[in-house]
Amino acid sequence: MTTYRELLAKTRGEIDEIDARGARALDGAAWVDIREIDEWQEGHLPEAIHVPRGNLESRIETAVPDKATPVVLYCASGNRSVFGAKTLNELGYDHVYSLAGGFTDWKRNGLDIVMPRTLSPEKRTRYSRHLLIPEIGEEGQLKLLDSRILLIGAGGLGSPAALYLAAAGVGKLGIIDADIVDETNLQRQIAHSLDTLGTPKVDSAKRAINGLNPDVDVIGYRERLTSENIDRILDDGWDIIVDGADNFPTRYLVNDASVWRGIPVVHGSIYRFEGQVTVFKPHEGPCYRCLFPEPPPPELAPSCAEGGVLGVLPGIVGTLQTNEAIKLAAEIGEPLVGRLLLLDALATEFNEVRIERRPDCPVCGEHPSITEYIDYVEFCAR
């Protein structure tokens, strides 16, 4: 019968140990902290990645794909990392080292450590389904919690966006809307309710958001977006704009300001059974003016109030916009940049067309001719 002490001593003889000085001299090494999450949260080595001992076998190949990379494993005192090193040797890693003395000696010798930013236990529970997704995880959730997203409109498109962004844990949500909730809104604008009829939409939306997630900081702008107020609102600091406006002057105004400030715009528009979604990422992809240099004449630009809209359509389009906004905030996936998604709810058909930057675009092109706000109402009435 082998005791733990004997097994440790035997295994230590089978692997390579390294001291802090030797480890720091290694070129291009991967530093892997195999301690438990609560130990990691109390500080870890700079550059280290966290792969708990219990998940070492299953996760190391994702964390360190190249088996020729030197790997320095450490735990608290240098014992667990002995067994971890043996495992990595068996998995075919060429140069595996167990850090002698572990984190305790490292810290005692006054070497650099970092304190990780981590989620509180409450947030860990609330966002647990995000944390389980490798593409999001704790890092992605922290990015969402840090993100600041501005919604243009708290109506059909803004409602699902506000609710899902709040649920996802976006840190700060701005909402611009001058209207009050009326009965015709409730067919589709699910952030509002009978209880908030007659109240400003920004207040009604804030109530719904904070009912779902009180941690979200909601800034309401009960005003109509214009050239006069847009700079003041954007100066509050927004990373992403979700555009659910209902009129062309606002669309062009938001476009111009976002290009000048480099803020990506997640665009959604709807009419009857059809929707359009895309992401305008300034200088990386086309802008709204590259897609539509000119608005249609007024007779071809009916609003939903004039032409009607299927109630669930803004739900579909608004959640597609939210998906794009979350991807941008968490910096994952392939956003809809340079691609316009066309949705036909009646046929249940999605089509995608390619959109390109126009070198002659008056705002984001090579020689811009529009460099300050214009009269957008007049521009769209021509």
Added chain:
Amino acid sequence: MTVVRVPPVLRAEAGGAREVEASGDTVRALLEDLSARVPALGTKVYAEGELQSFVNVYVDGEDVRTRDGLDTPVRDTSTVILLPAMAGGRGR
């Protein structure tokens, strides 16, 4: 014949149709034919030999303005999408 998708704001001009058919081996020829078959729709998107500036035309997912404009080739199997901007969002 090539299938041409009609945007919702122009369906009244096409008698309510979601799609119409037209023939032509270039975008120009196709729009000329469309104008002859469905004049109300044709004139909204194509007038005096020019594409209306507020309408985008996609042939198999590509904006013809980024290809050869009205000379962009069209096949019988192509899908052509006519697309003006839609404003709709919030809705009062």
